[in-house]
Amino acid sequence: DTGKLAYKVGVTLDRFIKSKQQDFPFATGELSQILRDIALASKIVSREISRAGLSDVTGSFGQTNIQGEEQQKLDVVANVRFTRALTKGGEVCAVVSEEEDLVIDLQNSKGKYVVAIDPLDGSSNIDVNVSIGTIFSIYRRKTPTGSPIQEQDVLQKGSEQVAAGYVLYGSSTMLVYSTGNGANGFTYERSLGEFFLSHPQMQMPADGGIYTINEGLTPYINPNILSYLEGCKRKGASARYIGSLVADFHRNLLKGGIYLYPATSQAPNGKIRLMYEANALAFIAEQVGGAASDGTKRILDIVPENLHQRTPIYIGSKNMVSGLEKALSV
């Protein structure tokens, strides 16, 4: 039955972006161009990743980032690739990246947009051939184009995102993005060099049978979360944890589930970074009918105070996130 083997090479990402351009809040084509630039960089990164083990891109780069994490070579490669694509594209004036201590002013005097990016998510999985990702948020700058970048251009709430998305380098490479009218997923056809629409108008189940947490943290977290997890187990839920936020989120989006990275006694704000991890995925979650909370409020309502701040995060199926919030409020 060829119907069962249908090969989705119909609508390319480029064509899709173009057809949606009129939906954008400011339909000048600049945001479309940024999405294309990100897609291009992701193809290059996908190629580098697929050679891990053959070329010299695995292992440590020999430096630490501002989080005190040891940078992997691919963290640095991906950071360079995405930043370069956005610099050359000309529509972005500033980039916030996990791998850069400060805001990078791209010196694009016409750039109206600011991008926050986790160039390579799931660093610990690179060298062991497990799914990794890229996460991005796009904002409009607040101050006039061409003037020096101000704090208010960069420290915007997640609810101000004009677009956001992620790339998952998994069994295939996928790009999922939203401009605020639902979210769509595209799968990369490597030999054609194109992303094709494979997951139109994605929807996350309101409930799910998966809970996703680093169980090693449980001695250090709020016992109410443990009670919540006990409840999940009693309902027959399965534990799934990859350790790459993008991959864990994407699986739960498709199947239904909740991802938790709570505060711990050692890390009172948890681990996940607001500006370039939590916000983009929270935006996508809400667009597909899911939810994202820091335990008491929407992730998208958090007012950022610094580039690298962390937040506890509970993200996924709507009813599971509200159940978790309820458990925390007891």
Ligand code: AHG
């Ligand atoms: P990154 O590789 O971009 O630094 O992100 C790592 C994050 C996230 O991808 C993942 O969900 C989480 O760290 C895993 O943390 P633990 O190792 O504490 O489980």
Ligand code: MN
């Ligand atoms: Mn890191």
Ligand code: MN
């Ligand atoms: Mn990350």
Ligand code: MN
């Ligand atoms: Mn990263």
